[in-house]
Amino acid sequence: PILVLDFGSQYTQLIARKLRESGVYTEVVPYRESIEDIKARKPQGIILSGGPASVYAEDAYKPDDGVWDLGLPILGICYGMQLITQHFGGSVIAADHHEYGKAKLHIENNGGIFNNISNDSIVWMSHGDRAERIPDGFEVIGTSENSPYAAIANESRNIYAFQFHPEVHHSVEGTAMLKNFAKHICGCDSTWNMGSFAKEKIAAIRAQVGDRKVLCGVSGGVDSSVVAAMLNEALPKEQLICVFVDQGLLRKDEAEQVQDMFKLVGIPLITIDAKQEFMEALAGVTDPETKRKAIGEKFIEVFDKEAKKHTDVSFLAQGTLYTDVIESVSVKGPSKTIKSHHNVGGLPDWMTFELVEPLREIFKDEVRKLGLELGLPKHMIGRHPFPGPGLAIRVMGDVNEEALRLLRESxxxxxxxxxxxxxxxxxxxxxxxxxxVQSVGVMGDNRTYDNTVCIRMVESVDGMTATFAHIPHDVLEGMSRRIINEIDGINRVVYDISSKPPATIEWE
Ligand code: XMP
Known part of the structure; x- marks a missing residue:
């Protein structure tokens, strides 16, 4: 594959998506991935992403030094270009003014990384720092009006660097440039698709698991269902134990729906009633991160107890996505964790399972394509995401039965x-x-002082960014009228009009 080292640019994920969409398998890892882990992924080429920092900042993000000695082709984008410039002895300066927006990239040679690219191609710039002097051995391969070093290369060492962002939509031929890098410089083939991903991962699961057993945590959501389907293909029946925990934080009738779905696709499912245990663990807990950690820990306890009923269960399989990984283990280090997605940041230290996480590198919309590829029914694939910590992170403050009733009904x-x-x-x-929040209302001739429910609806592609959904007012009105009329204890409904960022999708 191509390996993208993520230096924190908001566009990093786009690099991987654009390459995968052009048939080149690509993985993203945090910039500080160790050289051993990088080698273990057997990359054919490395892309250094953009990032918000300056290479001269005291705590500037640097990759493992071993990256430079791998002898692999490297493409640096924006911050990645500045790292290359600095590492090979050029110099970088802070530009007087930041350069944002459209630029015309002029190239002379339409070969190699610019194979079939027009001589004047629209690209997108977004940078503060820029190269002032390029390193020895490098030459300019592209210029723009404001950037004499818009693209540079040391072609004998297969090292390339772009000041612009080829991965964004506005860089008209950017995807083709990325594909050229992968195909012509790194020698990757471009035959990859979700079907080949499924095959590779199924083979990898077999290799990892051997003849031991896997416990697969199932929530009924798209991600864990897809993982269960992959395991079901990869392993003989007696090696797979799918477990669905009813933690008491599910939506109305959800437990029955999930059991029915699994029956339909023919994957045996053990349902564990752990309502009481979870409610006890959550009693009095109001802080969002504490809630998430408590739930994560409880899940593992329940899985652990179930595993002990069988012999030789060494693995826990989960539907962890790239979104969960990146938000829990932010590139900026533990201090900048946004939230501990329960299947990443919420795992207790004492856990002895090895993890099987075949979806760790991909995004939700890609998981849906994979699910269809595996033959899961549309209604299973089209379900909205539902977080592992369930309704607990949708009750602000103390989680109790009455709060859960109001939430479930609404x-x-x-x-x-x-x-x-x-x-x-x-x-x-x-x-x-x-x-x-309680507020005053009037029903009939009586004053009420009741609870407030917020409706949250978002549009998104992958959960990384989202905008609130522009739902017609009469649809909202229908919801509000019914919620207030039919549920005792709610007298006010509000609509959340925040986007992500700066808000997140869930409230906790
Ligand atoms: P946020 O709130 O981080 O949510 O903007 C992004 C997407 O992830 C879901 N989410 C979770 N999913 N475990 C999950 O499996 C979690 O702990 C978790 N927290 C948030 C959220 O519903 C949204 O789709």
Missing amino acids: DAIMQEELKATGYYDKVWQAFTVLLN
Whole structure:
């Protein structure tokens, strides 16, 4: 594959997606991945992403030094270009003014990395620092009006660097440049697709697991269902134990729905009722991170107990996605964790399972394609995402039975209306949140002082960024009217109009 080292640019994920969409398998790892782990992935080429920092900052992100000695082709983008410039002895300066937006890249030679690219191609710039002097052995291969060093290369060492961002949509021939790098410089083939991904991962699961057993945590969501389907293909029946934990934080009728779905696809499922244990663990917990950690730990305890009932269970399989990884283990180090997605940051130290996480490098929309490839039914694949910590992170403050009732009932009404009006498949995710805000209302001749429910609906492609959904007011009105009329204890409904960033999709 091509390996992208992530230096924290908001566009990093796009590099991988653009390459995968052009048939080249690509993985993203944090910039500080050790050289041993990098080698273990057997990359054919390395891309150094952009990033918000300056290479001269005291705590500038640097890759493992071993990266430079791998002898592999390297492409640096923006910050990645500055790293290359600095490492090979050129110099970088802070530009007087930042350069953002469209630029015309002029090239003379339409071969190699610029194979079939027009001589004047629109690209997208977004940078503060820039190369002032390029290193010995490098030459300019592309210029723009404001950037004499828009693209440089040391072609004998197969090292390339772009000041612009080929991965963004506005760089018109950017995807072709990335593909040229992968194909002509790194020698990757471009025959990869979700079907080959499925085959590779199934083979990798077999190799990893051998003749031991895997416990697969199933939530009924797309990700863990896809993992279960892959394991089901990879392993003989007696090596796979799919476990669905009813932690008491599920939506209305969800436990039955999940069991039915698994019956339909013919994967045996053990359901464990752990409602009481989870409620005890959550009693009095109001801090979001503490909630997430408590739930993560409980899940592992329950899995551990179940595993002990069988012999030789060494692995835990989960539907961890790249989004979960990157937000829990931020490139900026543990201090900048955004939230501990329960299957990454929430795992306790004492856990003895080895992990099987075949979806760790891909995004939600890619998982959906993979699910279809594996033959899962559309209604299973099209389900909105639902977080592992369940309704607990949608009850602001203390999680108790009454709060869960209000949340469950309001969510069920909202979902019904969403489906009835044909909006379920048009939004990426929709749910209600129980705020711990009481407000005054009037019902009949009586004053009420009741709870507030917030409706959250977002549009997104991969969960990394999202905008609130522009739902017609009459659809919202229908939801609000029914929630307030039908649920005792709610007298106000509000709509969340924040996007991610700076908000996140969930409230905790
Ligand atoms: P945020 O709130 O981080 O959510 O913007 C992004 C997407 O991830 C889901 N989410 C989770 N999924 N375990 C999961 O499996 C978790 O701990 C978790 N937290 C958030 C969220 O519902 C949204 O789709």
